[in-house]
Amino acid sequence: MSRLLRCVATASLGLGLIAALPLSASAAEFTWSAPTDPQTMDPHEVNTTPVLGFLNNIYEGLVRRNAEMAIEGSLAERWEALGTDGWRFHLRKGVTFHDGAAFDAEDVYFSYERAASEASDTSSWFAPVREVRVVDAHTVDFLTHQPDPLFPDSIANFMIMDKGWAETNNAARPDKENATFASLNANGTGPFRLETREPGVKTVLVPHDGWWDTREDNVTRATFLPIGNAATSVAALLTGEVDMINPVPVQDIARIEATEGLTLHRGIEARVIMLGFAHQADTLLGGEAGSGNPLKDATVRAAIARAIDAKAIVDKIMRGNGAVASQLVSSQMKGYSEQAAERPAYDPEAAKAALEAAGLGDGLTLTFACTNDRYINDEAVCKAIASMLARVGVTVELTTMPVRSYWDTLRAGEFDMYLLGWSPGTFDAEHPVRFLVATPNPEKKLGSWNFGGYSSERVDTLLPQVQREIDPAARQAMLDEIAAIVQDETAYVPLHVQPLLWGSKSSVSLVQRPDNFFLLRWVTIAE
Template structure:
């Protein structure tokens, strides 16, 4: 990872004289992902959080080196097991001049669980907050219903809104631009859904001056189109660099590559609950009367038939690593000593016979197209491996927004997705814990997986302030998940950006954030 010191603001420290190098024309970025909505509390995705994080701000910033840094909060401390105290920056204002006040924090935290129709809510990050106490104009205390050891990390994606400006703001208001008033280093200019977002420098920003006077984000979902736009000079920077273009870009003196190992895991989730489940058939094409995915031996067979090493080496040109558990290697609370997940088609066939599926069966696997580089190709490789093992597999990919809304509605039985976070405990809390609307856990557990052997230690870990004990409990839960294969991890992503060498430098984000904050003039 690139490690660069931050100033008091969220910007990277610039070398002396960098202000003189500021460009007259805007930074133009070609992005693979399309925002699913401009309300910063609507959908927790990397694309949304990164783009909206230029306009709105959080209390705490997760830096690209993995450390927590001040943003709207200058400092924070534990008062007791149920209380966190945050000291705020004085004099911060929203883009229209409205002052940012501690009451706005209470409003923002109360608003998060009230946003309707979220395909991926932020609720678990705020659910433990019982009350926000305004101590004085620069001090707030969060009183929680249980010990919340990860609280500063939990809130790195909770953007602050104004109780005066946003009291009745809807998703439509944000998409239309009416609600796009934050405290961030960039101000909203325009948004054309599915096409582009434009922002301009906030001259009244409380922190370091933004390095670009304007920034334009063009949504180029086609990988070839992004690379072509960069080579033609139509954009200065692209994300989701196509793997097949990395050798060419490395040999092109006009292009600079910016890469980092991510904290993102790609995974497959099978439906282990419904009986029967949709999109599964016998060899004659008739719907199955029982769900084979409920048998752990079938899930083991699915895992054994995934050629993880081949996917990373040949399909992704070495950009990434085969997964051996749900949590990425850089997460501090993952299990350190799990073996690699083997590839063994013969053993997969034997397990299917043991489970009573000697003749195999058919299934459809669903996933997004263009969510990560090569996702559709990855699914084809998985399908080929499963077909060789005796499970005839058909791949169906959809635009990300369509896929995630339908997956959340449980229209599918086997889904492919990714998840990004800064702790293994949070990955499991969000994706693998038994979904519980009362506590907010499991919002991304789209197929309603449930495993008491995971839930029990993880519930305790999430309220344990002692780090060693908490890590041990988290690792116990991860071992239970890995053994049961309720989530089948595939690979850990490596994030790549490419830019015009004479125009831009980029600090690559393990969270896969693409925005103008992380870009500086060459």
């Protein structure tokens, strides 16, 4: 075993990897790495890109996105609107799960009830749904509260589980706190099946020989290694221990590009990196007892936004990769507001004046929660923000942590300010409004990722109108109004659109989609 592989095993992945990794690999075996291990194998347990992206190799939905991000049929061959009442999906016949069980409408209905349950992290996807009806073994109706032209797009990551398998293994509902059989095991219909799962160490997938679709890949065995240390992952690629890494650290871009036999895959992700605030807290965690919450004041939030030089973050920390963001979606997304295209100007002097006018001339102390293994250069970005805010009299108590514990921290409200990245699953501006801006309402399944509790009565009024509006001009006008409200009230501080930076051996052909999902069904390895 090479010295580097021993380093990877002991420093980043655990000693158990040493005996597990193959000493050599055939041309069609594939190994890749990323810093974040998927938290679970349960497609309804955790709603994050590392989980959903990985599980799209194992599980399938009624629809899927192709290489160009267009919606196409998957477990549903076709679908049509039921007037204004919802959508009918005609299921594909002859599909089997990895264990050989037949797929039918009962699995769809079971998966809907499971994914829409309170225990599921994906329940908010089904806010528009009032009822699901099984018409026959291969036809299912999703009836909505109101006309919903975006519904098929919105369920591209709604993955179908086998009802019998889940119930037999006591996994009829997801359980993020205690985990279930489905948290460590999987039984999908997708192109790859789970062979072995060692959380934090490695996960191995092999082809599903009974897959209904035509294979485009030549992967015979795929091994995923979570490597948290950026230098270790680059070293593993340079020495050939792995075939692909995601992401390439920005400081190593030139090195990867200059190395013979390696390819840098560069693109722009749909993800906007932003800051969120504790809008509803009575007292800041970083403030003195009884000092109240100045972040409830929009002028204070606007001052913080003006104190942050987003262009400098892109130019220096991201080394020119990515783009400055002005709103919660990038300009490539449907519904992007040209009227909100200008980000409030960087102006530290104006920020100081605004803070003084708000009675904070003596300073302000904020706790700041940040990941250190989820987004590109996330910890460095947060440290830079803390430094920028210090220049205007805002003291930041920065806490960085791995993503595996981050979402629980945010849900517990243990922050005054926090870092968040958001990629709209529908590639439409309505998506972050529903999840991040709508007033949290578990009954209506709205605002499920609005950790700070931002609330706007006008946004809440406009959102259902946006969701049912068919006329493009009328819909865009409402999205423009929402974007203006979010920007004027500084509900969030958009920072930048994250770049896509993948590195691979030049023998590897792959598809780099802007949702940052890495799908093995498009991977080929040249001899």
